[in-house]
Amino acid sequence: MSEPSASPANAAAAMTDGVTAITLERPTGMGWMVGVAVAALVVVLFTAALGYLFMTGVGIWGINIPVAWGFALVNYVWWIGIAMAGTFISAALLLLRQGWRSGVSRFAETMTVIALVIAGLFPIMHLGRPWFAYWLFPYPNAMGLWPQWRSALVWDFVAIACYVVVSLMFWYLAMLPDLASLRDRARRRGAQVFYGLLALGWRGEARHWQRHESASRLLAGFAVPLVFMVHSMVALDFSEGLAPGWHTTLFPPFFVAGALFSGFAVVLAMAIPLRRIYGLQDHITDLHVDRLARLLLAASLVMAYSYALELFGGLYTGDHHELAMLENRMTGIYAPAYWTTLVLNALLPQLLWSRRLRAREGVLLTVSVGVIVGMWLERFMLVITSLYRGFMPSDYGTFYPTMWDWAHLLGSLGLCALLFLLFLRLLPLLPMFEIRRQMHEEDPS
Amino acid sequence: MTLATTQNHHRMEVDTPLRTLTLADYRRQREAPRREPPLPSLYPAVPRQGQAWGMSIDLGACIGCGACTVACQAENNIPVVGREEVKRGREMHWIRIDRYFVGPSENPRFLFQPVPCMHCENAPCEVVCPVAATVHDSEGLNLQVYNRCVGTRFCSNNCPYKVRRFNFLEYAGGKDESIQAQRNPQVTVRQRGVMEKCTYCLQRINAARIQARTTGRELRDGDVITACQGACPTRAIVFGDLNLVDSAVARAVSSPRSYALLRELGTRPRTTYLSRVSNPRDDGAGEDR
Amino acid sequence: MAQIFRRSADWLLKLVVAGGVLAVVAVALAWRGYVASQPPMGQPVKQPVPFSHKHHVKEVGLDCRYCHTAVETSSYAGIPPTTTCMTCHSQLFRTAPMLAPVRRSLAEGRSLGWNRVHLLADFVYFDHSIHLHQGVGCVTCHGPVDEMQLTYRAEPLTMRWCLECHREPERHLRPREHVFDMDWKPPRDQLSLGRELVARYGIDTSRLADCSVCHR
Numbered sequence: 038m039s040e041p042s043a044s045p046a047n048a049a050a051a052m053t054d055g056v057t058a059i060t061l062e063r064p065t066g067m068g069w070m071v072g073v074a075v076a077a078l079v080v081v082l083f084t085a086a087l088g089y090l091f092m093t094g095v096g097i098w099g100i101n102i103p104v105a106w107g108f109a110l111v112n113y114v115w116w117i118g119i120a121m122a123g124t125f126i127s128a129a130l131l132l133l134r135q136g137w138r139s140g141v142s143r144f145a146e147t148m149t150v151i152a153l154v155i156a157g158l159f160p161i162m163h164l165g166r167p168w169f170a171y172w173l174f175p176y177p178n179a180m181g182l183w184p185q186w187r188s189a190l191v192w193d194f195v196a197i198a199c200y201v202v203v204s205l206m207f208w209y210l211a212m213l214p215d216l217a218s219l220r221d222r223a224r225r226r227g228a229q230v231f232y233g234l235l236a237l238g239w240r241g242e243a244r245h246w247q248r249h250e251s252a253s254r255l256l257a258g259f260a261v262p263l264v265f266m267v268h269s270m271v272a273l274d275f276s277e278g279l280a281p282g283w284h285t286t287l288f289p290p291f292f293v294a295g296a297l298f299s300g301f302a303v304v305l306a307m308a309i310p311l312r313r314i315y316g317l318q319d320h321i322t323d324l325h326v327d328r329l330a331r332l333l334l335a336a337s338l339v340m341a342y343s344y345a346l347e348l349f350g351g352l353y354t355g356d357h358h359e360l361a362m363l364e365n366r367m368t369g370i371y372a373p374a375y376w377t378t379l380v381l382n383a384l385l386p387q388l389l390w391s392r393r394l395r396a397r398e399g400v401l402l403t404v405s406v407g408v409i410v411g412m413w414l415e416r417f418m419l420v421i422t423s424l425y426r427g428f429m430p431s432d433y434g435t436f437y438p439t440m441w442d443w444a445h446l447l448g449s450l451g452l453c454a455l456l457f458l459l460f461l462r463l464l465p466l467l468p469m470f471e472i473r474r475q476m477h478e479e480d481p482s
Numbered sequence: 483m484t485l486a487t488t489q490n491h492h493r494m495e496v497d498t499p500l501r502t503l504t505l506a507d508y509r510r511q512r513e514a515p516r517r518e519p520p521l522p523s524l525y526p527a528v529p530r531q532g533q534a535w536g537m538s539i540d541l542g543a544c545i546g547c548g549a550c551t552v553a554c555q556a557e558n559n560i561p562v563v564g565r566e567e568v569k570r571g572r573e574m575h576w577i578r579i580d581r582y583f584v585g586p587s588e589n590p591r592f593l594f595q596p597v598p599c600m601h602c603e604n605a606p607c608e609v610v611c612p613v614a615a616t617v618h619d620s621e622g623l624n625l626q627v628y629n630r631c632v633g634t635r636f637c638s639n640n641c642p643y644k645v646r647r648f649n650f651l652e653y654a655g656g657k658d659e660s661i662q663a664q665r666n667p668q669v670t671v672r673q674r675g676v677m678e679k680c681t682y683c684l685q686r687i688n689a690a691r692i693q694a695r696t697t698g699r700e701l702r703d704g705d706v707i708t709a710c711q712g713a714c715p716t717r718a719i720v721f722g723d724l725n726l727v728d729s730a731v732a733r734a735v736s737s738p739r740s741y742a743l744l745r746e747l748g749t750r751p752r753t754t755y756l757s758r759v760s761n762p763r764d765d766g767a768g769e770d771r
Numbered sequence: 772m773a774q775i776f777r778r779s780a781d782w783l784l785k786l787v788v789a790g791g792v793l794a795v796v797a798v799a800l801a802w803r804g805y806v807a808s809q810p811p812m813g814q815p816v817k818q819p820v821p822f823s824h825k826h827h828v829k830e831v832g833l834d835c836r837y838c839h840t841a842v843e844t845s846s847y848a849g850i851p852p853t854t855t856c857m858t859c860h861s862q863l864f865r866t867a868p869m870l871a872p873v874r875r876s877l878a879e880g881r882s883l884g885w886n887r888v889h890l891l892a893d894f895v896y897f898d899h900s901i902h903l904h905q906g907v908g909c910v911t912c913h914g915p916v917d918e919m920q921l922t923y924r925a926e927p928l929t930m931r932w933c934l935e936c937h938r939e940p941e942r943h944l945r946p947r948e949h950v951f952d953m954d955w956k957p958p959r960d961q962l963s964l965g966r967e968l969v970a971r972y973g974i975d976t977s978r979l980a981d982c983s984v985c986h987r
Contacts (some may be wrong), residue, residue: 167632190610360496429744620977628986
């Protein structure tokens, strides 16, 4: 018999009171304010850096010929990957009726939406002429032209657009009953109007619940294949190309696994401090953390397999360009990125086999942050090492990031931090209605 | 102080992009020509009707002077990007001279290879452009439509020859009068954020074709001379219609010395090379220096 | 518990949403208007002298090439120099106030400064001579110039419009001899005439829609 997810000591209403009190009554801590101030400053700098980018051109980055894609694409794939796990946890586990997910699903889904918004910036930023980005959209125009459908980039655009729409709808729909709970418990007029507007008139009728249930399932049904489709399309952005190291059928599943991997790491890295700060140990229990850690371990095994398969592909085919690229990855100028990736993604998570280590928060945090960094380095390695030494030896070049590359990366982190901190302050942290349903299912009395 | 170079690697590594033959080998090949069988492909063969533009570059004639690069730059309004940008790897040479060192480092041979756009029949750049800014025309040219390009740079990533150049910043020089006076009005001046590359001097092809049409005759071999071809002092570059019987380029391509760069990728380039032939003594004397 | 919102909040919200939708539509239309090519189709362009094609072509009987001299040999049709105007106006209407700018232009040796009516983007390389050679009449693209009191753009000149003819030239071609005819009417069986002309003039329709035909 499995351990119940929520402690039976809380009655449903008390639980709702407790969680809504975090949003409505808990005083704004100094930590939060300092965090928001710093994040807001970083966002202002990010906006300035964006302005400079649009005014001057992508040449402010370190990209060149042959390495025409740099940090912008690395960041894009990294953020999209982080976005994936949220949808997986809230949507896939919803369809599989895994009740335990409710502790983490709200902020995982919020992480998805935030990561998506940020990820969507980078493809526009990396364009040479971003003011024509809308040409990737098929609209009737005076030129009589349509997008070029054979290109993975067009379908990437389609996939991201669908994913943004579905994720936003799914996230908002899931929050409606909880926003209504906040509205009903709010004492100040401002809070009542704010949550009242957001709750769209939710009254908790049986009809509402029925529609909510079927709409959630429908959107989850869209979201789950989208998760796989979006990241496969992102992978095809690379594997459609013939560059050594990119042109492999491994990429779509490899990228999907990598995305889930980085996403789980982010959710785990957030779950641990959040439950401490907001006192949510009853809802984000050791079971949740243990399950997330095991998902992380499983994903790391898939990643380890993928790294091995990349090597195998080169050795098995004997293609000399592929072999040269592999050798370059391991011994060339970017070798530190390659080896760090292997250690952080394939080696370090193996610590999670041990139940004792899985229970230690310090170990979990270290491993997750390591995975987050490792996944960025892996994207970096994938993009850069296949480009800097291609087919023609006369074209060998190098990529050195400039301060603007770092500015846009750190700026995106600041934007994420700001949006997440705002979420923590203003929106319901847990899916209270789901927890109530679970509590009822476990203990109908 | 670092030297700004456009090429940072001079060994040929795993492939031999620049092929050389000894005279003995060449004679043997001429007696018993061995044509490599066509590569298998899932794509249908590109039909060659009407004009089929092609170029053949004789590596035996190329002395690496770089006149082709300069002529191309003048003809096509190619910007000069300056020392800092060249150090970053952003030079805008549509045709470049690759230089390879072969042999021992104390006393290597220097070999030169001009590399323009290959105008591949199965161009890998065309498939990946999301807005159809790079397409193939019916005469075999791989076109770059500047006004349609949004600058994703996937085409450059997919070009195995790395012949595509990108305007990372506004290189065009603005409204400076002396630069405006230097420009060729027949060629678009490219804005920042736009990809560009060798066009086989499309403006000259179009002008020659319109001229021939309006005077009621067919295009003849030698009607179109590309800028690089015209500037080459050793006549290493031959350009013309592969479909025209007995055109200079058709004759060059039928030579046993003719080969394509990175043939195993299946790109089927229209720009081909003629291997360099040397006649060294057994002790190595007389080899290229 | 008390209602948070008054009853009026309901339709107020709907009004705000509707207003938002209208705002988006308005912005889109404004943007369309802003990027539309100038001058607008059908609107006569202000010129230094109110030159009337109707008078000069229909009433006086001038051929297009009298003024637009380069049209058969060059990509650019040519705007006449002041001396062309003076071939007649040194004798006729010598003191007409309407023609004062013309006389001043001759005296000062400065061009009149006509304003372009048909302007294509810089990245479009249009060639007049080949179009005329292949049987495209002046009025096909420029409209009924001999009826225009003041000159205006009669066709959109968008890429889509050009492609229409490039994809099916047989719809619009006429025999070479009639290219400058203002009153040539397409016959009832334009398509069969067109196809015959396409064959006779050696027009390769499979390549007419290549990007390289207009863009370099």
